[in-house]
Amino acid sequence: MGEKVLMKGNEAIAEAAIKAGCRHYFGYPITPQTEVAAYMSKRMPKIGGVFLQAESEIAAINMVIGVAATGKRVMTSSSSPGISLKQEGISYLAGCDLPALVVNVERGGPGLGGIQPSQSDYWQATKAGGHGDYHNIVLAPASVQEMAALTIKGFELADKYGMVAMILADGTMGQMMEPVEIDDIEIKTVDKPWALTGTGMKREHNIVNSLYLKPDLLEIKNFERYEKYAVVERDEAMYEEYLMDDAEICIVAFGITSRVAKNAINEARAKGIKVGMIRPITLWPFPKKAFEARVDQCKAFISVEMNMGQMIDDVKLATSCKKPVYLCNRVGGMIPSPEEVLAKILEVGGAK
């Protein structure tokens, strides 16, 4: 067993990516994600990898497409405004069914916004931020250890399904340090017979392409892709429950807000209120089954988010609107306090 070390969340992502076999990183600095690029710039040259600071986020994501087409594990990272710039490339990756890891350490928006933590790119991440019908696998770490573990998981899921996996973190998760252990995480790889590696005059050419000018053919491509997405939705949803066995009020929160909510839940429990939490770890696929299993026992849900209420839509869908869903939120780089979440629990609990 390896030794636990203190690492920033951003550094843990970078080290875990290297552990997963990623030897190609393309990026452009932006707060609060810059430590990912800084770490890669130090490590990659020492291990025969490529760190390249591109001239822009758009250039970086297109470099990612190039390496992804060769079947190598590749990633880019940025923060909210930079991720917006990458959306065209992400759509192309989806259209080519290519695997890649994209990391978004979110900050407040819209526009240039601010640099303090936010979760306001939930819609962009989970509902396809670029053009066309597609999904990304979206992973939401809530600890530095998960920043590492879900980075590795992200590469594996991306490879398994030929999809973009996105780590959706925020400034807090990126900047905080916690003990982390990366060496013990097992790495899985898959064969990529579709990759552009040179035919060696021994096989037919592989073609990676997202252009289909015949609508009937493009329709078939979309249908096929959604069959794949259905498998991902069925098999890959991940979540964690906290004190849900007897819960009558269910908090829903991911990432940093789930940590804040945990404090509030413990305080509410001390007051005798039966409250628990479902923490989605995959935001797409959204863990619908967790909600189907709990909706009847709960009298209300509270979605705790650092945005104007985005995940709350998915909570309403997953619960088929059988129970009221309330919002507890802060925005613009502000983080809800445990007291604010507790006040919402008391308000909802008291109002029956």
Added chain:
Amino acid sequence: MSTLNILYAGFGGQGILFSGKFLAYEGLIAGKHVSWLPSYGPEMRGGTANCSVIISDDEVGSPIVDKPDVLVVMNLPSLDKYEDAVVPGGKIFVDSTLIERKVNRTDVSVFYIPATGIAAEKKIPTLANMIITGKMLKEIGISLDNIDTVLGKIVSARHQDLLEVNKDAIKTGYDLEA
């Protein structure tokens, strides 16, 4: 269940984040759950810097310390901002070289340490943070048994020459009379 919430605050450049990291590693080596969360962005460049450190027997929930058990302040704006946030019965450590006023609270223990002055006298002007940290370790009951290991982890490889002076600074603070 025992959890210690510590908030360090001062100017950027005083080593606030480094001191916090030292403390977090002390907790990690002692087998505790720990978290370290810095302020980041422009405020670090000459403005106020702060960092939240949590050392706990249990998994750490929110890493944000908004009600510190222990507050270490190295400039007046930080004392003004955070004095009222300290929990009753908590401890406040004040760099009394840089902060002339007294703490108004009467329900907390206050330690005035002229850390910046002592550091200047000892010709280690950049280590006032570690002097005040040494005093804090003493008062919250963390021994110096692990400081070699901890400093070895946080002092970078090319600055190992700074290990001994950091150690001296911590010891100086630790041995200060009340």
